[in-house]
Amino acid sequence: MTRLATPRSIVLAGTVLGTAALMLGAAPAMAQGALARAGHIQAKVLGTYVAPDGKITDINVNLPGLPATTQTKANDNVTPTVAVEYxxxxxxxxxxxxxxxxxxxxxxxxxxxGAELVSNAKLVPATVTAKLHFDLGGVKPYVGAGPAYFLWVGDKPGAAALPLGVTRTDLSDEFGLALQTGVDVPLNDTGLALSVDVKRYFIDTTARWYVGNTLAIETVHKLDPWVISAGFAFRF
Structure with a gap:
């Protein structure tokens, strides 16, 4: 749960959307039939950059007496994702x-x-958004928003936590909000398109470290990740 991947994430998001904007200006107008319409299903295969913010906002339990200045971060990651919209x-x-x-x-x-406190924490960011699309010369920029549920699986104590006697780590599953913007750019008139998407989530998690059955450390973290994707859309 990292400190906001700072200006790097913001710059990357701006670069991705800026590139898409250049493509919009350069792309020839496509037939209206190239874009998804009412009743269509559009599937997307994307490469996604996830850059979370993990600032500790509260320390609720601190049996080992960790310094009050303790802060953490999680590494950014790149992962494949699939999106389906109706x-x-x-x-x-x-x-x-x-x-x-x-x-x-x-x-x-x-x-x-660099002391590792949590290892291999896997996040499933279940998200549903309602999107409003705009037709601009044969392309479709959009904005969207909706609920998200962050489900953590497989998190383990990190190497630095084990000497403290930690036997189990738990990151709480939480509900939050996702805001979204992006654009679909048709590549042909049969439903293939380039898709660029940027989401910003607003969501926290509570991290707990246990020694046996005893809760030794409990901290609250602001996640608020940027999630930046690019790939291809297929209309059905």
Whole structure:
């Protein structure tokens, strides 16, 4: 759960959308039939960059007496994702995504830098968004928003937690909000398109470290990841 992947994430998001904007200007106008319309299903295969913010906002339990200045971060990750959306009308769709991303959690302050506290935490970011599309010269930029549920699986104590006697780590599953923007650019008139998508999630998690059955450490983290994707869309 990292500190916001800072300006790097914002710059990357701007670069991706800027590239898409250049493509919009350069792309020839496609027939209206090249774009998804009411009743269509559109599937997307994407490469996704996940950059979370993991600042500790509260320390609720601290039996080992960790410094109050303790902070953590998780590594960014790149992972494949699949999105499926149904067009309710020509310009309104409902989309869900499927994917999993993995992160290690390391100390950045209060403990030796790089001390691994959580290992191989796998996140399933279940998300459903309602999207509003705009037809602009044969392309479809869009904005969207919807609920998200972060489901953590497979998280284990990190190498630095084991000497403290930690036997189990748990990251709480939580509900949150996702905001979304992007664009679909037709590549032919049979439903193949380039898709660029940027999401910002607003969601927290509570991290717990146990020694046997005893809760030794409990911290609350702001996640709020940027999730930046690019790939291909296929209309059915």
């Amino acid at each position: 067009f309710v009308t020509d310009n309104v769709s409902i989309e869900t995504i499927a994917g999993i991303t993995q992160h290690d959690v390391d100390a950045t302050a209060g403990l030796p830098a």
